[in-house]
Amino acid sequence: MKLEKLSVRRRLHVLLGAVALLFIGMSLLSSRVTRKSEAIADQVLADSLLSMQKEKLQVASHSMAVSLARLIEKEESTESKIAILREAIDTIRFESDESGYFFIYQDTTVVALPTKKNLQGKDLAEAKDPGGVYFIKELKDRAIEGGGFVFYQFDKPGVGIVPKLSYAELIPGTEMWIGTGVYIDNIATQQAAFNEVLNEQLLKERIIFFAVSGSVFLFVVLPVSIRIAVSVAKPLELAMKRLHENSGRILGSSTEIANASQTLASGSSEQAASIEETTATVCEIANLSDKNAERAEDAIALMTAANRSIGEVSERIDELHQSMDQISESSAEMQAIIKTIDEIAFQTNILALNAAVEAARAGEAGAGFSVVAEEVRSLAGRSATAARDTAGLIENSVATVGQGTRVMLSARESFAEMRGKTAEVSGILSEIEGYSKEQSSGVREVNLASEQMNQVVQANAAHAEECAASSAQLNKSFRDFGEVISLIEKVVEGAQAGRARADGAGDLDESSGSPVQVAAHGRMDRFASVAEDSWESGDSFLR
Template structure:
């Protein structure tokens, strides 16, 4: 049975149905014949018992003395000979145990003859079989071939015989069962006709069912089971043979399932390989980005330290500018006093001779201060122009101020040497004093201008200090953001590593499926740009010269080089969650599966974010 095809199994079912119907029809006809035969036997038994009742009645008369035994036997035989049934075709005959015929109503020539050797056409001893039927219970049935009435034709006949032992009689009566056989064959034909009619209907229905089953299955169940077992084991290379225009059968559905599974497995395999390659490149890019971010954080910390030093320098320049402004104010006051003295000298020229030494000293001081103030004003103007770039000019100004002080001292000595000539030149001194008054007024005006300029320089220095402070804050904020970016990059690297591990697991799971060699798809590698080399920031000149901010820079750089928190942990305060990476674009077409028709497979490039 296991080696039979579905068609043979279905036709075997049809054959079994036919055999069953034939068996039922034959059994029904046989049961009908047996029923008719039993009814006929029951009627014969009734007739035989009635005949024996007649004999018993005469036996009773003989036993009572009313009749002699011979008369009783004669009368009984006469009564039995007169018994007819079934249209005079049925009769009763009597024989003894020898067997000698004692009475036969239709064949009187047999009376008195020993019929022990009498046989039917089949060679059966007729009277011997009748006697044998009565030996066990005293009555029974015997069947043999008998001659029809008024004819030489032989036909099956059944005889009921009963023994009457007191007279050693065997009372028998029989009937032909030709009509039962005719009825049996007629019933058999009817049953066979019904069976054939039902069988034809069932056969047509089975043909339709077979056609529907074959159409629904589309092939042998063993093939479907083998295909399903192969798919369950991951083998998608099994070829499926389909009939023409077969699109709705189970085999066609399994073929579509196999095709779609192979296509899906191919897509998943391509995607897993692309994901594995891309995640490896993402991890490499994240590592490079993390390194550059740490370098940027260190550079920003150095920049912040340099900005702090620059802020200190600008503040120092502002203090120097304020001090210079104070000196200019003092010079202005001195110039004002000198102007007043000149006016008093003009009114008191007569007293010059008495106080020439004092006048010489005052004039020396005034000239020295005026000269130094003039030079200082010029240098301050120059340094004010350079203050925005270097901030080192005020040291030079201090040196120049010291040189001017020395020169002023020498000039004072020379003035003292000329004091002796002042007496002789008193008259000329008066004119000179007048000119000196005019000069002092000009000096006063110049000193005031210098004072205004120094005030503007001090205000500009304060504004620069404020701006540099704001720049320092911005650099500090950039440093914090860079630290947060470094933490996010570490998280992205951890996520990429986890994704790479998941892609490897997916690739291992997909490896359990087998597709045809011609159906494999070669995917192009994901297009990822080569990361740019990290650029080391150049240290500023101020950072190179700074010494006080070095410890702070070292501590911040060390903090920047510390590993960022692992993925899954919260980053620094204020750090935003890493943006979800965009999924890769649709990869190459799926791998072709074993089928009747295979379509060419193409692959498309994947686009990935470039780090």
């Protein structure tokens, strides 16, 4: 059975059946999701209860270990400590069935075991559960490691062997460790209680869900679906009327769109030509920027060479300065030597004078000696005069060297300043080169953007031409409205009735008007009657 052969009423029945099947499917899916949620909640609850029990065991064991350490810290003998520990934990019980208790060991030897005092003092290193777990050794190892849990099977009073979870840690200040545990069946009992409460609540929620869903379906979804289906005919009639009224306006608008598209295509072509000229100008600017960057690179190379030459001249000036310093040092040494010669001449003169006096006292016997003394005195005077002249010349030479040193230092400072200026000029040229490259890159980007704009404009022109061609096709498309209206009639009245009316409309004479207008007027009249019948049938269906 094909839906296009059915009337609106038949299709309404199919729609309501589909909604009912959807409601049933959603209810079954909700039930399945609820069961899956219950399973997940059960697992989460079991994990949470186990985690809570672990935290409880850890906190209880740690608190008891700290309290017992404080209780026996002042005791000196081991016997008194053991007695105090046994008495302290003997009566402590927890859990609803009082199956929880504390136990104390030293290594693997029982120190205090309230439930089996006959084992106190015995070594249980070889004790193991039915699964082969040496639980005393495991608990001792966990305690030495700083505290930990051990799963094993143990005898529960009045029940038998059941899984058990225990925790152990060292008593501070001693070699003993304390532990406690909880039987897993206690956790299962708590979980069962929680599950019972949860199942009761879920059952209530499920009943409420199905009651509300059924009510919504019967009193809201079903009536609204019928009303919507029945009211389809009226909007179709209004739609047909608006199609008829707007067809003429759309035809006129399509002509205007075609003219505007032609104008747009012409303008786009002119704009594309302008953009091509702009692109050419931008290319020239890019070439100039590249040349500027190349000239800046050449200038930087020249400035680098000049800076290198200035550096070499500065090095030669430094070498000259060192040579002049050595000349100054040699002149100072020569001045000291001349001063020594002058002093020797002065002493020689005095000795010659003394010799002349002694020769005068000797009379004729010292006449020859007096002549020699006079010659020595004359020679000493000439030596002193020569020494003073030489000292003057050396002083002038030192002054000249000092003046040359100052001039050389001034020249070195000038060269250093020149070197700094050349470095600054090189930096400026580098910046100019960078700016030129950036400018060139920017110009290329502008050029690329211009080319893209040119492509876009040309594409717009092509689209405008296509739009004009499409507008020409609109006139033909509006003549197909008759077929669209026939399809709408098939939806409302069924395939057979729609086909009969379409055949009748095809026999109309073209002289009475365009086929579209004639079909539209005839079908609008029939839609009014169909809508009236549909409203009446919908009311009877609701009743």
